[in-house]
Amino acid sequence: MSTITAFILAGFVAYAGAWYAGVIEGSFALLLLMASTVTGVYWLAEQLHFMPRRRAAAVLFDAERAQRLQALAAQGITSQEDDTPALQAREALLRQPWWLDWTAGLFPVIAAVFFLRSFLFEPFKIPSGSMIPTLHIGDLILVNKFHYGIRLPVLNVKILDNNPVERGDVMVFRYPPKPSLDYIKRVVGVPGDKIAYINKVLTINGQLVSKVSVPEFFDADTMRYSKQFEEAMPIGSRPADMGQQRAHRLLNDDRVPNFVSGINDFEFKENCSYNVEGVVCTVPEGNYFTMGDNRDNSLDSRYWGFVPDKNIVGKAFFIWMNFANPSRVGGFD
Numbered sequence: 001m002s003t004i005t006a007f008i009l010a011g012f013v014a015y016a017g018a019w020y021a022g023v024i025e026g027s028f029a030l031l032l033l034m035a036s037t038v039t040g041v042y043w044l045a046e047q048l049h050f051m052p053r054r055r056a057a058a059v060l061f062d063a064e065r066a067q068r069l070q071a072l073a074a075q076g077i078t079s080q081e082d083d084t085p086a087l088q089a090r091e092a093l094l095r096q097p098w099w100l101d102w103t104a105g106l107f108p109v110i111a112a113v114f115f116l117r118s119f120l121f122e123p124f125k126i127p128s129g130s131m132i133p134t135l136h137i138g139d140l141i142l143v144n145k146f147h148y149g150i151r152l153p154v155l156n157v158k159i160l161d162n163n164p165v166e167r168g169d170v171m172v173f174r175y176p177p178k179p180s181l182d183y184i185k186r187v188v189g190v191p192g193d194k195i196a197y198i199n200k201v202l203t204i205n206g207q208l209v210s211k212v213s214v215p216e217f218f219d220a221d222t223m224r225y226s227k228q229f230e231e232a233m234p235i236g237s238r239p240a241d242m243g244q245q246r247a248h249r250l251l252n253d254d255r256v257p258n259f260v261s262g263i264n265d266f267e268f269k270e271n272c273s274y275n276v277e278g279v280v281c282t283v284p285e286g287n288y289f290t291m292g293d294n295r296d297n298s299l300d301s302r303y304w305g306f307v308p309d310k311n312i313v314g315k316a317f318f319i320w321m322n323f324a325n326p327s328r329v330g331g332f333d
Contacts (some may be wrong), residue, residue, distance in 0.1 A: 005099035008038060025180045029118065029154050035106075036114045042103035050100060057093045118153035119145055122314065124172060124182065130292035130299065131184060133217050133228060133249050134170065134332055140321040141184075143172045143314040156310060164237035165190060165288055165312070167204070168246045170332070173290075174311040177264060177304050184316055185300050185307075186248070189281070189289030192239040197302065198278040199258050200295065202231070205239055217251055226251040226294075248293065248333050256296035266305025281306075 012035065019026025065086060072078075096105065126139040135141065145151070150160035156174070165171065167187055175181040189195040189204065196203040203209065210232040217228040229252065232245040259276045272281040279302050283289045287306035292298025301307065322328040 002097065002099045005042075005103060009102065027154065027180065032110065032114045032117065033154055035110050039103050039107035039110050042100060043107035046096075046100055046104040050096075054094050054096075058090055061090055061093055114153070117145075119150060121145060122172075123320070124184070124316070126184070129219070129221070129297060130294050131170070131186070132219065132251060132294045132297075134186075134293045135184070135316075135319070136322065136325070136328065137221060138322050138324050139319050139328060141316050142318045142320055143316050145314040147315040147317075148312055151312075156313075158309070165309075166235050166237050166241075167193075168233040168235045168248065168333070170316040171288075171290065171307075172313040172316055173307050174313065175304075176266065176307060176311060179311065182313060185290035185292050185298070186233075187288050188233075188291045188301075189283040190237050190239070191283050191285045191287060193283045193289065194239075194280070195283065195289050196278070196280040197291070198280070200252050200278070204234060205242060207234065207242055209233060210245075211250075214249065217249075226253060246333060250293045250295055251297075253296040260302045262303060264304045267308075268306055272305075 012031075015024075015026065015031065018024045122143045122145055124141050124143055126135045126137055126141065129137055147163050148165060149158045149162040151158045165187055167190060169187045170184065171187050172182055172184045175183045188202065194205050201208070201211070211229045212232075214228050214230050216225045218225050228249055230247050230249050232247050234242045235244050235246045236242065258278050260274055260279050263274065268284045268287065271284055272279055281289055281301070283306060286309045288309075289301045290307055291300045291302065316332075318331050319328050
């Protein structure tokens with residue numbers, strides 16, 4: 001078993017190494033699933049076979065030692081031997097071999113991480129400035145995996161509904177052109193919405209979204225000031241839900257033109273029309289329109305299309321650390 005286990009562990013190392021080197025497109029969820037399955041099999045084997053066998057060997061060792069001492073006592077011989085070697089031999093019989101220690105011994109931890117990450121909360125690191133000023137580069141965030149429903153790990157198939165996706169939610173999803181990548185944007189349009197972003201002004205279902213100027217935002221990474229606004233996003237999960245609003249801040253850059261360039265081909269592209277002033281899209285059923293809060297520096301639905309429901313990962317809601325700026329820890333809208 002030690003040889004087989006060595007090959008299995010080497011396979012995990014090779015997978016991780018090839019992923020790190022960029023030879024393959026790895027999946028941490030798949031890696032965790034495989035690790036949970038393999039260590040779970042070893043854990044069951046340990047509980048049902050290997051541990052009982054080691055305990056039986058220890059019981060037999062104790063019985064043979066007691067019988068030997070009893071035989072000596074019957075001959076009137078009092079044993080003066082040191083018990084240390086016997087105790088060490090007994091401990092060796094009970095000791096878990098390395099190949100079980102590195103598999104069955106890790107199962108509880110791996111299984112707990114797999115469950116938490118797959119069904120409850122998953123940590124992410126913000127790699128770009130597309131969500132500034134809401135989220136900064138280096139922010140370590142938590143994503144609620146069950147807010148929109150329970151999904152099977154790896155397959156990402158929803159098996160249980162929960163809350164609907166609403167406008168204004170900061171959502172993590174699998175990037176439609178390349179699902180192996182995770183993206184984070186703000187939901188602007190839900191199924192049935194008509195979204196117009198013309199001359200950097202957002203309109204939803206013909207209703208102008210309020211945008212009020214606030215003091216400029218200073219980006220310490222780029223050493224630049226940007227115009228900052230507070231936008232009152234109409235929340236809701238249906239086109240008719242336009243009454244309640246939730247405020248968040250966004251940035252605009254006057255140096256960036258209004259028109260959208262570098263548009264990809266995408267499913268339901270016929271639902272969008274582009275011109276020099278911007279874009280107008282009608283969100284198809286089962287899809288969502290997303291935008292970054294750093295409006296002029298965000299690769300979002302304007303460029304690559306809609307986010308299908310099957311790509312949703314969860315709702316981002318909390319910054320648990322930013323090592324460059326610990327004061328950023330806390331919730332966000």
